[in-house]
Amino acid sequence: MRRHAYRWLIVALLLVPVIAVSGPASFSPHDASIDTVSALTLDSSLQEIPPYESGARPGAATLLLLCFALLIVLPFVPGLIEVYWPRDRYPLPVDTQYAKDPRFFGRSARAILARSLDVDAVAVGTHEVVMSKPETVVVSAAVTVPENGEQTEIMVVRGDLDVESKATCTGELFVTGDARIGRGAVLRTLSVEAAVSLDAKVRLERWLDAEGDVTIGSECILGMSAATGGAMTLGDGVEFSRLFGAPVSTTGFTGDAGSAPAPKTPAFADVEEIRTIEDLAEFHRDDLIVEPGEDHLRPLVVRGDLTLKAGAVLGNTARVYGDLLMEDGSLVHGDLFVEGDVRVGERAAVRGNLFSQANIHLSRGARVGRPGICKSLIGKLAVHMDADVAVHGYILTDGRGRVSCAGSS
């Protein structure tokens, strides 16, 4: 109805000049000799027509006024319709309940399931429940999805789940025991309360969440997110977007070697001492190369590239505008915020967060974060991890995340 009203109003407004042009009140037969276009463009010939003689002038003036009114009013017509018949008057949708949680998918899905079904008490069998929409949920004890089999319903498994090779599960899977997924299987989502093992070339279309340890085989594709409350091990060729684990490691990781505690950083007793950023941080307008043995205990701001030579140590956090190269065995005790590309060399370590607006490459033996403390590795464009890499906490990339153990030295 509103759409029709809108159309009719536009048609009526467009008809105004037509009526004005063709209406007998505005034009006498003599008017036909006057070129309307000339009138509209105020052609100089019009100036020669004496006013009130031909009767054309009042008609042309009326036409001009109507056109002027039309052009003034027309842009406001859609707005007037929106004012009187609003379709979009509510505030922007702000999710006030949003809080960053790397295990959001699993927790939220389990909460939705728990609201609609008492998983522990409900009988084995098929149930029609309302989750975010009406769904069929199959509740069963331990399940095996056969090779090349297909599971389309949402499934709650009170026991262990085995998905054999090349099986496809398009419904969400909730598992209270362990889950073993065979080679080449395709899953939509997988929520597991114990451990998970994915064989090679498994593809997750959306997410995986587990309470126990997770082992990912080679060349798996991990969808939007893979998260666990335990440890996560990634095989060669795994592709990912978001990972969370304590830690997330790649093939070859056997544990963290103990490291020296962070050095004590200088404190400012009196705010009177602070005038510019140089009173709080080490400020470099150009590139900086840090050699082993140099003391850098204050936060570092580098407007160019930063290179940490092999064995060099930064005692605090750094902000880098260019690229960051951490050569083999170098160490940063704080966080790193980098605009450019980051390369973390072999056995190099960042004890805090590592954030880049570009690409991050972690070479063999690299470490990010420290055991028992959750930190983040964020590379906007890409994150590449070689073998024996460990990140304690969260990994995110908007671009391509990939493990490549074979290519690393």
Next chain:
Amino acid sequence: MVVLILKLYVILVVLIMAIYAVRHYLFTINRLTGDQRLYYHDIVDDELPRISVLVPMHNEEKVARQSLESILACEYPRELMEIIPIDDHSNDRTTEILDEMAADHDVIRPLHRHEGLRGKPAALNDALLLASGEIILVFDADYMPGRGALRDLSISFKDPEVGAVMGRVVPVNTRTNLLTRLLDLERSGGYQVDQQARHNLHLMPQYGGTVGGFRRDLALSFGGFDPRVLAEDTDLTYRLYIGGWKVVYANRVECFEEVPETWSVRSRQIRRWSRGHNHTMFKHFWPLLRSKYLSRAEKIDGMLLLLIYTLPVFLFTGIIDSVILFFMGEMQIIDSVLVFLFVATYSAFGNFAPFYQIATASLLDGVTHRIRLLPFLMFYFLLNIWTVTTGFFQAIGDRLGHRRAKWEKTSRFRTEESA
């Protein structure tokens, strides 16, 4: 000679308007097609800084309880936070409400101010001395932060160069009338496009005084907020940039606010902003240009931002100038086809720039029907021309007369029922 000056002034105004039109287009195109820099809210870190959340309140009995409850509902370790509602010379039930809330929640430590200067800068100064957090977050009394807002804002201070952070403000009372809907459009353009584009382009996102925060040590080292300045947020923004720190913009940290529902309240608000902003402009213009920490692009952007509340003044005086020239029969300003083309192009596309920016913001927000209201912004701009101009001359008066501007609180429209 007079005619020549008048003609030169018209050319100057057209050039200034063209520069701002280009700025609008740059920001809009960046948001549509450019590289979007990430903010830090995706960082998950067990080690968070200690924060103090300040909420200045003057006669806020309608909103005080709801605002504090929203902050209490935020996810942040309780041992690392305190909430300091600042009862600033209230003579309604605000004082009692704050004491009741403090009795129920250890984390709430109200500051009652019934002596000394009234106003947000003075209130914040007193609270800064009381606060124990290394990071100060500020919310106005009518704001309702989301559950993750405290964490998402404070995480940015892990970056040692960040001096302040700013979240996004979203009007909540858009349904009320045409004005609230226009303000909603204006806010969208200002945050979704303008602030985010400046963040993307390494320019100068602005700290807006609420839904944001800053380092306590830095604010204290600057001597706190200048109680003579009505735009204490802009003042802090420029002090930080000039000193080498940055302000980051957190588009994802959205917070509802109430916008003025009457044109008279909006006029007073704009006039106050203009007066405060222009005061800041007089104060920081040269230090900004001389700062050794800013890039050339930052300086240009900072200068254009400082001058933003002089723009309506230029436009207003430019219109008067053209009218005078018209009646003097001196409208033939420059005989050049190129100049004609420039002016015609500006008329066709330049004037369209702010509308393009706001429409793009609506598009990015995924709401499109509201852009049908865009032409009505013309009336809103007309109001701005007058109020900003008067605010500008008040700021000149403040500057010349060394007078202290009186803080004027923006009226609240929320009723007990709607709260």
